[in-house]
Amino acid sequence: MSPLQSKSIVEDFKFSHDVDLKLAGHSSARAEIASNTGTIETSDDHSHASPVKAVDIDIRSEFERASMRVVYRHLTYEVKGGKPWWKKVATFDWKKSTTKRILDDVSIRAPAKGMTAILGPSGSGKSTLLEVMSFRRNGYQHGGKCYVNEQEVQPYQMAVLGALVEQDDDHFGVLTVRETIAFAMKLAGRYEVSQLDRIIEEMGLSSCQNVRIGNAIQKGISGGQKRRLTVATALVTSPKILFLDEPTSGLDSFTSKRVIACIRDYAYKHDIAVFASLHQPSVALWEHFEEIAVLDKGRLVFLGTMIDAENFCRDNMLLRKYDNPADKLIEMVSGIIPIVNNKAPAVAMREHYELSLLGKEMETVRYGSATLHTGDLVKRRGISHQFNVIAVLFDRLLTNYSRNLLAFGIRMGMFLGMGAMLALIWINLARVDDRINDRLSIHFFSVAFLSFMSVAGIPSFIEERSVYVRERRNGLYGPLPFLLANTFVLIPFVFGCALIFSIIIYWSIGLHPGAGHFFRFLSFLFLALLVAETQSSLIAAIVPIFVAALALTAFVNGFWMCVQGFFIRGRSLPRFWYYSFHFMDYQTYAFEILAKNDLVGVVFKCRNFFPGSTTDCNCVYPASQETIDMYGKCAVTGQDVIDYLGFGGISVTGYAFILLGIFVLYRFFLYIALRYTGKL
Numbered sequence: 001m002s003p004l005q006s007k008s009i010v011e012d013f014k015f016s017h018d019v020d021l022k023l024a025g026h027s028s029a030r031a032e033i034a035s036n037t038g039t040i041e042t043s044d045d046h047s048h049a050s051p052v053k054a055v056d057i058d059i060r061s062e063f064e065r066a067s068m069r070v071v072y073r074h075l076t077y078e079v080k081g082g083k084p085w086w087k088k089v090a091t092f093d094w095k096k097s098t099t100k101r102i103l104d105d106v107s108i109r110a111p112a113k114g115m116t117a118i119l120g121p122s123g124s125g126k127s128t129l130l131e132v133m134s135f136r137r138n139g140y141q142h143g144g145k146c147y148v149n150e151q152e153v154q155p156y157q158m159a160v161l162g163a164l165v166e167q168d169d170d171h172f173g174v175l176t177v178r179e180t181i182a183f184a185m186k187l188a189g190r191y192e193v194s195q196l197d198r199i200i201e202e203m204g205l206s207s208c209q210n211v212r213i214g215n216a217i218q219k220g221i222s223g224g225q226k227r228r229l230t231v232a233t234a235l236v237t238s239p240k241i242l243f244l245d246e247p248t249s250g251l252d253s254f255t256s257k258r259v260i261a262c263i264r265d266y267a268y269k270h271d272i273a274v275f276a277s278l279h280q281p282s283v284a285l286w287e288h289f290e291e292i293a294v295l296d297k298g299r300l301v302f303l304g305t306m307i308d309a310e311n312f313c314r315d316n317m318l319l320r321k322y323d324n325p326a327d328k329l330i331e332m333v334s335g336i337i338p339i340v341n342n343k344a345p346a347v348a349m350r351e352h353y354e355l356s357l358l359g360k361e362m363e364t365v366r367y368g369s370a371t372l373h374t375g376d377l378v379k380r381r382g383i384s385h386q387f388n389v390i391a392v393l394f395d396r397l398l399t400n401y402s403r404n405l406l407a408f409g410i411r412m413g414m415f416l417g418m419g420a421m422l423a424l425i426w427i428n429l430a431r432v433d434d435r436i437n438d439r440l441s442i443h444f445f446s447v448a449f450l451s452f453m454s455v456a457g458i459p460s461f462i463e464e465r466s467v468y469v470r471e472r473r474n475g476l477y478g479p480l481p482f483l484l485a486n487t488f489v490l491i492p493f494v495f496g497c498a499l500i501f502s503i504i505i506y507w508s509i510g511l512h513p514g515a516g517h518f519f520r521f522l523s524f525l526f527l528a529l530l531v532a533e534t535q536s537s538l539i540a541a542i543v544p545i546f547v548a549a550l551a552l553t554a555f556v557n558g559f560w561m562c563v564q565g566f567f568i569r570g571r572s573l574p575r576f577w578y579y580s581f582h583f584m585d586y587q588t589y590a591f592e593i594l595a596k597n598d599l600v601g602v603v604f605k606c607r608n609f610f611p612g613s614t615t616d617c618n619c620v621y622p623a624s625q626e627t628i629d630m631y632g633k634c635a636v637t638g639q640d641v642i643d644y645l646g647f648g649g650i651s652v653t654g655y656a657f658i659l660l661g662i663f664v665l666y667r668f669f670l671y672i673a674l675r676y677t678g679k680l
């Protein structure tokens with residue numbers, strides 16, 4: 001920012017400060033303003049943002065000195081409206097997309113101390129406002145600016161200053177409350193036992209700190225405790241502005257009051273500005289807030305103290321004994337109260353607000369419609385911090401897997417059960433030609449069915465992903481550390497599953513003897529399962545809804561089974577499928593190499609002699625001249641079978657590279673999906 005721009009902003013703010021000082025009764029603030037101006041270097045060009053670390057330090061030291069003054073000016077948010085492309089194609093409607101305005105010129109501020117409640121009916125834009133205020137929303141168009149202590153805040157600075165707590169309480173169910181907060185602190189690079197104890201105590205979580213959060217199969221902490229835990233995990237970065245989206249949703253009035261009281265006490269003590277959207281606050285909640293903002297269809301119609309709001313209701317004879325002013329405000333903007341002071345209620349409220357001191361201050365100072373860009377909120381930190389994040393994520397995932405019976409125990413058990421079933425049913429497979437198909441079916445089963453079983457990993461991946469989405473939105477880490485940690489946990493887990501299965505079946509069925517052949521079987525099964533797991537995760541990352549991801553993964557795996565060359569020989573497939581998907585299918589390669597590993601080098605006796613002959617056989621697979629010359633007409637070699645099936649031309653190393661390549665490609669797609677999906 002140029003010195004000139006900086007000066008103009010300071011001058012623009014002089015008026016607002018004079019008013020604020022009168023309101024808040026601060027005598028020393030003017031000196032603070034003068035000393036604060038110009039200390040933070042900001043850049044209008046966000047792509048050339050100054051190093052975050054230096055700014056972090058400046059910003060924090062600024063805010064530690066004085067009570068923060070947070071002001072948002074003229075926030076506007078629009079999204080592309082109209083039909084999605086596929087509906088346009090279906091209806092031959094080629095009209096240009098329109099834009100839909102969701103927030104319309106909203107100016108809002110935080111009081112010098114205390115919390116601001118954002119009220120409005122469903123769909124009025126409360127969540128959007130919080131997301132835009134916290135710079136967590138990408139949209140077609142933003143307009144407006146945020147100032148903290150009179151200095152314009154850039155997106156990367158908001159990543160340091162603000163924390164958004166969304167409606168969902170996404171945590172690992174098997175971790176305790178204490179572990180969850182401790183891991184969050186470690187991810188933020190701010191782990192200190194004293195700090196951890198303080199957050200636990202101040203958020204009222206001491207009594208349940210060693211209790212597991214709970215999941216579908218294990219009851220854990222209560223809903224109110226879970227909400228406070230979610231807030232606590234957002235506090236680990238020591239934010240100076242807290243955005244709470246419906247912090248009381250789904251809670252009874254007593255629990256809601258406890259949650260809000262806890263947050264208010266914490267915010268007071270640590271000088272945090274809090275904006276909280278609320279659906280319908282009870283009278284008990286009302287008293288915990290300092291100011292209230294009311295939204296109507298994306299427009300701010302009221303901003304003021306609770307007393308002002310109550311007086312407005314009283315002046316218009318809307319409050320009877322025991323009535324809750326919050327209910328009346330929502331009834332006015334919802335149309336339940338049709339007319340106030342001979343006007344539409346929203347108009348009457350807005351007029352009342354514009355005539356107030358605060359209204360004049362907020363609405364009269366105008367700026368050009370600058371555009372806010374949401375930057376990458378993941379703080380750019382040093383490489384050692386990134387390694388530390390990967391190690392913490394790995395540690396947390398490992399703890400999750402080791403305790404999570406659903407994610408880990410049952411799945412391992414499944415491989416054990418499948419292995420035992422195969423070993424008992426295919427036991428001691430004879431080396432005769434009419435058992436060659438049974439032998440091939442082992443390899444098909446190992447690759448295709450075990451790959452299919454990767455769907456069982458979808459619920460735990462969806463859980464991991466929702467925690468990742470929340471933490472990423474609060475700038476703790478990005479997709480790469482998450483992907484790497486996930487990969488490092490996946491590899492030993494999948495290897496363990498493949499090992500259990502291979503040990504159980506290999507010798508009991510009587511696959512190709514020799515340690516080399518066993519390890520080759522194990523290695524390629526392991527590679528195929530890694531690809532299958534990644535494929536399931538990829539689908540779940542794109543469609544993070546369990547039932548939908550399950551159905552899609554089942555379909556994709558079913559499709560790969562059809563074109564892999566077991567049910568129909570590869571070269572017998574219709575040309576289109578053969579030259580396209582057959583060669584894209586990881587199962588094709590895994591099945592081929594397992595079959596080759598088992599069959600090549602083995603001679604199978606043919607059992608069906610031609611009628612009347614004792615030397616000439618009707619073998620299931622045709623033998624080559626070389627085989628006939630060596631073993632007579634009643635034998636077929638594994639190589640003959642492989643040649644007949646058309647599995648050839650690729651070396652063992654070649655198969656390894658292909659499968660590894662598919663694995664890396666799928667992981668890359670997973671990275672892309674993690675990067676570009678999830679609300680940002």
Ligand SMILES: Nc1ncnc2c1ncn2[C@@H]1O[C@H](COP(=O)(O)OP(=O)(O)OP(=O)(O)O)[C@@H](O)[C@H]1O
Pocket residue numbers: 079100102120121122123124125126127128129279
């Ligand atoms: N990305 C988007 N694309 C299209 N419409 C959107 C988008 N985001 C929000 N909206 C619309 O904007 C309006 C405000 O949504 P928002 O979720 O902010 O409301 P809300 O007041 O928080 O509602 P609730 O209390 O039910 O959570 C809704 O009509 C919603 O459908």
